[in-house]
Amino acid sequence: MTPNSSTQPKTDLLALTLPQLQQWLKERGEAPFRAKQLFNWLYRQLENDFSAMSNLPLSLRERLAEEACIGPTIIRSELHSKDDRTRKILLELSDGKLVESVLMLYPPIGDSSSRATVCVSSQAGCAYGCTFCATGQMGFDRHLSAGEIVAQVLFFARELRKEPWTAAGLPGTAAIDHITNIVLMGMGEPLHNYTNVLQALRILNSSDGFNLGARHMTVSTVGLVPAIRKLSQENLQVNLAISLHAPTDELRSQTMPVNRKYPLSELMAACKDYIASTRRQVTFEYVLLSGVNDTMEYGQKLAELLAPLKQFAHVNCIPVNVTTASYQTPGPDAIRAFRNILFEHGISNSVRAERGDDIAAACGQLRTRFENSRKKTELPVVTP
Ligand code: SAH
Ligand code: SF4
Numbered sequence: 424m425t426p427n428s429s430t431q432p433k434t435d436l437l438a439l440t441l442p443q444l445q446q447w448l449k450e451r452g453e454a455p456f457r458a459k460q461l462f463n464w465l466y467r468q469l470e471n472d473f474s475a476m477s478n479l480p481l482s483l484r485e486r487l488a489e490e491a492c493i494g495p496t497i498i499r500s501e502l503h504s505k506d507d508r509t510r511k512i513l514l515e516l517s518d519g520k521l522v523e524s525v526l527m528l529y530p531p532i533g534d535s536s537s538r539a540t541v542c543v544s545s546q547a548g549c550a551y552g553c554t555f556c557a558t559g560q561m562g563f564d565r566h567l568s569a570g571e572i573v574a575q576v577l578f579f580a581r582e583l584r585k586e587p588w589t590a591a592g593l594p595g596t597a598a599i600d601h602i603t604n605i606v607l608m609g610m611g612e613p614l615h616n617y618t619n620v621l622q623a624l625r626i627l628n629s630s631d632g633f634n635l636g637a638r639h640m641t642v643s644t645v646g647l648v649p650a651i652r653k654l655s656q657e658n659l660q661v662n663l664a665i666s667l668h669a670p671t672d673e674l675r676s677q678t679m680p681v682n683r684k685y686p687l688s689e690l691m692a693a694c695k696d697y698i699a700s701t702r703r704q705v706t707f708e709y710v711l712l713s714g715v716n717d718t719m720e721y722g723q724k725l726a727e728l729l730a731p732l733k734q735f736a737h738v739n740c741i742p743v744n745v746t747t748a749s750y751q752t753p754g755p756d757a758i759r760a761f762r763n764i765l766f767e768h769g770i771s772n773s774v775r776a777e778r779g780d781d782i783a784a785a786c787g788q789l790r791t792r793f794e795n796s797r798k799k800t801e802l803p804v805v806t807p
Contacts, residue, residue: 433491436491437571440629445458460479462632494571494573497515498578509528510526522571522611523610527540527542531593537597537603539583541605543606545613546563546564546610547567549611568619570623579602587600604640607641612644615647617654624661637660640662642664643665667725670716670725671687691731694736695731707729717758722760725738739773740761740775742774
């Protein structure tokens with residue numbers, strides 16, 4: 424909600440499901456079919472200007488401009504990596520808070536076609552204080568509304584629609600002009616903002632609108648046990664990723680304070696139940712901190728911890744993106760050795776390719792850099 428001239432807060436249409444939009448229009452004396460038309464403009468045409476919605480009567484367009492808005496629109500900074508496969512924006516919310524969103528573009532590999540994945544923020548800041556995470560070091564500001572979450576995806580969707588992307592050096596490959604995946608791996612803890620995150624996912628999933636399949640959405644969590652249990656009961660087939668990062672309580676509590684509240688025994692029990700009720704694989708993210716959690720001993724312990732989940736566990740090894748002097752990224756030999764232990768125990772695993780280093784890619788880094796420079800001079804708004 425943002426204030427308008429009559430001091431009434433404006434309704435952010437991106438926060439509403441289609442039935443809620445129908446209700447909102449009904450309260451204003453409009454016919455129900457107008458909601459579908461409007462939804463179509465927002466999510467199929469990706470329009471963000473009411474005056475361009477040509478099949479709506481002028482009086483309705485004027486009323487919408489007066490009483491509603493289409494998400495936050497101020498982009499404080501937009502950076503593209505040198506290879507243009509990673510793009511990052513800093514979005515300013517109506518109260519001046521700043522959040523980051525990233526678009527990651529992947530060329531086709533083998534049988535799989537190109538992908539365009541948006542990494543979305545769910546909160547301004549984060550309350551969980553993981554020691555390796557730039558966002559965690561900021562503290563918690565506030566939850567994002569569903570509309571503020573949806574807006575991040577639409578920003579990049581519009582950009583790709585306007586200018587489809589083809590990987591440089593791969594002539595002949597089809598250009599990609601739409602978002603194929605979203606991951607809630609930006610700033611904040613999505614399951615701490617459960618209601619708004621689920622609302623945003625349902626809006627983006629709606630077949631009358633953006634129509635992104637739930638299987639193309641991933642929720643990443645620090646391990647909030649009650650919320651994981653709740654998610655397993657939702658009628659939404661999203662992917663679940665657990666930020667594990669250590670296989671023992673002692674080590675995990677050192678880097679992730681949340682482990683004192685929800686220790687590994689409770690977290691693993693929740694994952695087991697999640698798998699039993701959804702029959703879906705769970706990804707375990709494991710940030711590799713050189714000399715801290717990447718030793719052979721911890722590799723062995725990790726394999727033992729996940730063995731009971733069998734083929735339902737996949738480990739994603741993530742060489743840490745250095746945000747403080749306290750941690751270092753392991754070299755390729757150490758990464759290979761760690762992964763080999765997992766393979767030897769039959770644990771499927773992959774390694775996340777580093778990307779976008781030249782644009783401060785780890786979550787929270789751009790805002791930190793921006794705020795440090797803002798102390799010296801106010802940066803301009805990049806696009807209206
Ligand atoms: N709060 C959620 C989602 C946001 S963080 C969570 O913690 O899962 C998304 C992922 O990035 C998490 O796995 C997180 O641990 C990881 N991450 C945080 N800081 C990082 C860094 N400096 N380098 C690499 N990965 C990092
Ligand atoms: Fe928060 Fe996730 Fe960062 Fe931990 S890793 S501080 S939960 S955003």
